[in-house]
Amino acid sequence: MSQFDITPTQATNLIHHEPIHLPNSIQPHGVLLAVSPQLEILLTSNNTQDFLGKEPRDLLNQPLSTLLNAEQVKAIEQFWQGSGSSVYSFKLSIETSKGEQYFDAIAHRTESTVILELEPTDSINQISFLSFHALAQEAIAKMRKTSNLTDFLHTVASEVQKITEFDRVMVYQFDQVGAGSVVAEVKKDNLLPYLGLHYPSTDIPQQARELYKRCLLRFIPDMNAQAVELMAVENPEMHSTSVDLSLSVLRSTHPCCVEYHQNMGVAAILVIALIKEQTLWGLISCHHQTLKFIPYEVRKICEFLAQIVSLELEHKVNQSEFDLMVKLQSIQADFIESISGAENFREALVYPELRLLDIVNARGAAVCLDDDITLVGATPTIEEVRALIEWVDTQITDNLFSTDSLPKLYPEAVAFKDTASGLLLLRISKVRRYYILWFRPEVIQTVNWAGQPNESIQIKADGSVTLCPRTSFELWQETVRLTSLAWKSCELESAIALRNAIVGIVLSKAxxxxxxxxxxxxxxxxxxxxxxxxxxxxxxxxxxxxxxxxxxxxxxxxxxxxxxxxxxxxxxxxxxxxxxxxxxxxxxxxxxQAQLNLQATDLNGLLHQVIDLVRASRSPSQLDIRIPRRLPMIQCDAVLVSEVFSNLMINAFKYNDKSDKWVEIGYLDINEQMEKGLLQQQPQTSAPFVFYVQDNGIGIPEHHHQTIFRLFKRLHSQEKFGGGTGAGLAISKKIVERHGGRIWVESTVDTGSVFYFTLE
Structure with a gap:
């Protein structure tokens, strides 16, 4: 989606080498001058007569004072000598043959010159700070009120559209390879939507993306305007083609860009870069069907808003990534703790099964310790895993290999694409054949492209490959197969951290x-x-x-x-x-400190005793307790397990604001655990029961699903929901863990919660 002044060049091998920042011309709606350190004019655009009433030859080699007054010249001199901002803007007036003319002046430094660009304006007066603040304040307030990334980006597009009044404003996000998609859009009703469409990386080559990181805003008011050439003094060191216009606001438009936007029906564009952690995350892209001029000061407001957006974007994206990272680290910490205290390394890795899968959000795994291979969840066969390890061992670097499209790299994987289209392999030891492999199944996806993505690639008779502007932007769908969900960077880091822990704790320092x-x-x-x-x-x-x-x-x-x-x-x-x-x-x-008193226990009798105690402390009419079927007989400490049921039941009724409160207590057998995804395949030995206590209460936000089990951790004030110490869930967790099990919660705010636990 090229909202940009450069797209494909004549050949792919030249894309990254064409000096697009040295165009030798500018757009015609302003004037450009290059000034030496001695404040002499070394270069001008060939339109000075139109704006300044002087021919270029009358300005070249002349002091800047020929054109500007002493105060204005002094400002340029101080800017050249200063060490502050690399861009300086101000208002100025120039006496011309047509009388006094007003300009927005924008200056920036290169290695050997100051580039001074002049855009005509109606007034010498600048927008006041209060006016600037008023334009930006409402937009910033609305953006900060949004809680999720999708709503935030839509608000960004909407607010920029209000300020600029462009026909279409989009937020465009890049992926890892430079391709991207429209993730937010505000447009006129008569325009076709681009929201959700994908665009190939050839639409915005790497060199163009690098230029956006340096020059955050690009404005082309008339895509079809004739470019104005630059004229330089007769000096072997000064050529118009050697002037770096990377930061120029008037830099001319590449012919490919003109043709590309003509094909899109676009006559004017405004593009603002969004930077996240020094990386080009995306663009705010504005399109207009007719000529569209925006004053420089309004463009600076848009650039300022984009900087605010970049900061908020970093926060919102990082918060989502941080929540996942915290979750993985919590799982990993429990995992490492159990490994460190285990006598049997293999069993510590694979039992309980979900823990090994959860550490990287996989559906299956294989643990290879020399010739011993143990499968967990949905996986290829042991023989297929052996062959896969032989192949991947030649591909691996830095002890880690990952792909979300294994069959495209390893054709034999087509046979087991339903379980292993995605592979993450961790090599624990180079001396011994110790590996952990995680698998993800195929996820068939439909990708909506804005036109055929390879349309711009043309092969000539001599076999050479060239690129040209695409002509079609209508919906073109591609079905992507043999691909799994991509591995996130925090999941890869979780795998590496696991290896480091294993090497440091289990192998090297036994x-x-x-x-x-x-x-x-x-x-x-x-x-x-x-x-x-x-x-x-x-x-x-x-x-x-x-x-x-x-x-x-x-x-x-x-x-x-x-x-x-x-x-x-x-x-x-x-x-x-x-x-x-x-x-x-x-x-x-x-x-x-206490020893467990393990004995065969009928949970039905135990549970009825707990219910009687709970009813005694509450109004019986308030308690709707459901037990859909008899509970099993298990080995446990009956006194402690009754405390777990009691704590969960009391919390279920306490944190419930419904008029009809209910609690359901039951368990999941092996088949039900497989249906729910807690087990990926029938276990070779008997699996523990998964008990649950479900309610229709107030629910728990997802980011608190781990923290509620901490001692004295309360989500509400002491005065709400009848008080409490915040110790009940911490005690329940301790009891469950003493039995070798685990406890977790699934919850939806305002709908209810389900607490699950196992007792091994």
């Missing part, structure tokens, strides 16, 4: 690891003992505070004013809350 584990076990015991003793000892002075505060209230309240009584009541309330928190801390410390 002896040291054993010592560390012993020390950690001792430290944990000491920490638990400290927590127990400290909490126990705190209760005595706290009880004294509570008792004496009550005595003061009972015997001396009449001596206190209303505020004094309120203060004492607050002390009593806080001491009660403090004791509750201390009791929770004591409970958690005891869980780490």
């Amino acid at each position: 002896d040291e690891l054993a010592k560390i584990n012993q020390e950690l076990e001792r430290s944990n015991r000491e920490l638990a003992s400290f927590a127990f003793v400290a909490s126990h000892d705190l209760k005595e002075p706290l009880r004294g505070i509570y008792n004496y505060s009550n005595i003061l209230l009972e015997d001396y309240a009449q001596l206190l004013d209303e505020d004094g009584v309120e203060y004492l009541e607050t002390v009593v309330s806080l001491s009660i809350r403090m004791e509750t928190l201390i009791n929770s801390l004591l409970r958690l410390s005891l869980l780490g």
Whole structure:
């Protein structure tokens, strides 16, 4: 989607070498001068007579004072000598044969000259800061109110369209190879939509993208205007073709660009770069069907908004990436912790199965330890995996290999594309054949292109390849097969981090690891003992505070004013809350020290006891408890497991603002776990039951799904939903983990939550 003054050149091997920043001409709506350090005019555009009333030959080799007054010349001199901004803009007036003429002057430095560009304007007065602020303030406020990236980009396009009044304003995003797509659009009703269409990288070659990183704004008010040549002094070091116009606002339009936009029916364009972390993320692209001139100051407002957009864009994109990274790191931390304490390395890797898959969001995995291969989830056969490893071992660099289209690189993979169109392979050891392979299935995608993407590529009779502007931009659909979802950079980093941990913890430092584990076990015991003793000892002075505060209230309240009584009541309330928190801390410390009393337990009897206790503490009419089928008999510590069910049920009713509250308690068998995606294939041995407690309550935002299990982590104020310490879920997690299981939540805000847990 070339909104740009350069697209394909005559041949692909010349695209990156044509000096597009040295065009030897400018657009005709302004004047360009190149001034030496001595403030002599070394170069002019061949239209000075039209704007300044002087021929180029009358200006070349002349001092700048021939054209500008002393104050204006002084400003240019200070700009040349200064070390501040590389671009300087101001208003000026020039006496010409037609009388006094006003201009927007834009100056920028090159290595040997100052480029001064003049655009005619109606007034010498600049837009005031307040006016500038008023134009930008509303747009910025609306953009910052949006919470997700899609709405944010649409708001950006809408606000730029209000300011510029272009027929069409789009936000265009680049991918990793320079191709891109329209991700937001605001347009006139009579125009065909471009939203969602893709454009090949040849529409905006690498050299053009690099130029946008340097010059953030490009404006072409008349795509069909005749370019004006540059004229230089007779000097062997000064040629019009050697003047770098990378930062020029008047730089002329490449002929390919003109033809390209004529094919699109576009007569004027304004393009503003969006930079994220020093990388060209995308463009705000404005199209108009007729000539369209925008004053320089309004363009600067648009450029300023684009800088705000870039900052907000970095925040919104990074927040999404950060949330995923935090999730992967949490999974990885649990994974590494279990590996470090495991006696059997292979079993620590593959059990429980979901953990190995979740660490990179895969659907299947294979663990290869020499000749021993263990499959997890949806995978090719063991023999297919062996052959794949032999091939990929010749392709791998830096211990990692990834592709989202394995069959295109390894034709034999077509046979198992349904399970492994995507491959991520991690080599753990170069000495031994230790690998982890993750797989993703084929995802058939329909890509909507703006015209046939290869239309611009033409092969001549001699076999040479050339590029030319495309003529068609109508919807052209391509079905992409043999491709999986792409591996994200944070997923690749998660795999590398896993390797580093394995090498550092399991392989290279096995002896040291054993010592560390012993020390950690001792430290944990000491920490638990400290927590127990400290909490126990705190209760005595706290009880004294509570008792004496009550005595003061009972015997001396009449001596206190209303505020004094309120203060004492607050002390009593806080001491009660403090004791509750201390009791929770004591409970958690005891869980780490006590031995589990494992025995065969009928969960149905246990659950009915829990329900009776919960009903006793709440109005029975409020409790709709559903148990769709009998629960199984399992080995567990009945007292502790009843506490898990109790905590989850109490929370389910407490955090519920519906008039008809209900809780469902049940479990998923192996087939149901496979249907839900918790298991990718029938396990060779029996899999643990997955128990659940489901409610129709207020729900939990996704970014809090991990944090709610932290000790004393509350999502609401103490006054809302009946209070609480924020320890119940932390205690439940500790109990589940003591049983060798895990606990997690799936939740939708305002709809309800489902807490799942296993007990191995």
